[in-house]
Amino acid sequence: MFQPPLRYLMGPGPASVAPSVLQAQAQPTIGHLDPAFVGLMDEIQAQLRQVFRTENAFTMALSAPATAAMEACLANVLERGDRVLICVNGVFGVRLAEMARRCGAEVDTVHFPWGRAVQVAEVAETLETASAPYKLVAWVQAETSTGALSDSAALAALCRQHQALSLVDCVTAIAGVPIEVDAWGLDMVYAGTQKCLGAPPGLAPVTVSDRALAVCRARTTPVQTWFADFSLLGGYWGEAQRRVYHHTAPVNALYGLHEALRLVLEEGLEARWARHQRVSQSLVEGLAAMGIEVIPPETERLPPLTTLRIPEGVDDAAFRRYLLEQHHLEIGAGLGELAGKAWRIGLMGYGCTEEAVARVLDALRQGLVQFAPRQAAA
Ligand SMILES: Cc1ncc(COP(=O)(O)O)c(C=O)c1O
CATH class of the missing domain: 3.40.640.10 (Type I PLP-dependent aspartate aminotransferase-like (Major domain))
Known part of the structure; x- marks a missing residue:
């Protein structure tokens, strides 16, 4: 199997x-x-x-x-x-x-x-x-x-x-x-x-x-x-x-x-929408603390999916491979006009938890030490 x-x-x-x-x-x-x-x-x-x-x-x-x-x-x-x-x-x-x-x-x-x-x-x-x-x-x-x-x-x-x-x-x-x-x-x-x-x-x-x-x-x-x-x-x-x-x-x-x-x-639609909003806000705040920019303006952001600008000098594909191999973590590449410029982090449904936010922020922090030491130190 x-x-x-x-x-x-x-x-x-x-x-x-x-x-x-x-x-x-x-x-x-x-x-x-x-x-x-x-x-x-x-x-x-x-x-x-x-x-x-x-x-x-x-x-x-x-x-x-x-x-x-x-x-x-x-x-x-x-x-x-x-x-x-x-x-x-x-x-x-x-x-x-x-x-x-x-x-x-x-x-x-x-x-x-x-x-x-x-x-x-x-x-x-x-x-x-x-x-x-x-x-x-x-x-x-x-x-x-x-x-x-x-x-x-x-x-x-x-x-x-x-x-x-x-x-x-x-x-x-x-x-x-x-x-x-x-x-x-x-x-x-x-x-x-x-x-x-x-x-x-x-x-x-x-x-x-x-x-x-x-x-x-x-x-x-x-x-x-x-x-x-x-x-x-x-x-x-x-x-x-x-x-x-x-x-x-x-x-x-x-x-x-x-x-x-x-x-x-069972969770209730309103409670579920609120959970997506709350958890994604934690992610956005964590990214801001690391100096990482979220692309859509605040009033147009989609809580289940946060698109961020790839920090200066980081190799997109190599970094995502590192996340997958070292942290078992899948994030999305940028598509179309955002290919090579953005990553997409999903917090959806069962996976939309504070624990997931902590995991991805921690993996990004560790990765940036290797891939963009100047950014990590900032
Ligand atoms: C907004 C949107 N529309 C349509 C699709 C297509 O869905 P599927 O891949 O299940 O055909 C997707 C898939 O990611 C999507 O995100």
Whole structure:
């Protein structure tokens, strides 16, 4: 049997998983249409509605990573020639735009510096001055590639004002920072299991408003993807009495998600958001004491993921290898415009603890003595 090495996962995800989630996954597999499993699916849907803060009937976990959910949302709502506005402030905004293009949409993008949030005023101006209305506006609430947190409430309000549907990437946001799907009026929201939800990677919670589903139903062309066609998936994750086979659900992974969601709800969403805020603040203070700069401005920081500037003269790859080999500690490299300039430290879900902060600060301190003695002495 494969024996994974000891790792403290403090990168952009996957994050560490609670032992009870792993135990849940190790239970015997049962049939995916077994009444007991159908009951579990119902419970997962109810749990996800609580975590997303929504009453949306279409709330489910796609049997695929979050990238597939991103593509599924776009593919279900977009038809050739539809006008879309994508807010880009990091890697995942770029990915959304590329996928929307592949759906045949006419894609406009509004760009923001990497490390900054999506600026609401600029999006408002783009919507006001657009030559024709947009069918959909999409953004990433928690840009994992840069550590910036955007204001989904304000952006959703703009969408309503301009009669556009909203599509929000909540992969790193879910269970780490507030998401209020119904109160903010979000239309299509997808997430991942491997960050603040505290489950292994491979599933993607999705929720879609009735308004967005009505737009999907009014399509004149079939959805390009059969697997991720919401009308078919809705039959599988629909009402328990009328479930029809669509694909074989990843039974054991769903046992794990159920347990992870149970832990989230047991802790309470507000308490969990507060924990992420409090613990990440300790990290930011520890970094400041070492003279290390955090890149996003204070009001735009994403508590579950802190992006810092690599201290002067330090060899990025060699330092991260040192952390992994000597401290069993994984942190993330910078991506895109921040490649070679930044590190990303994740404090997510089960791994978001003061102990983790102490571990990473201690490892950074020891490493800097070797890699940047002048910085360490400062
Ligand atoms: C903000 C964001 N969106 C989408 C994804 C894609 O998720 P996955 O790798 O599970 O497909 C990630 C993964 O890190 C992410 O951080």
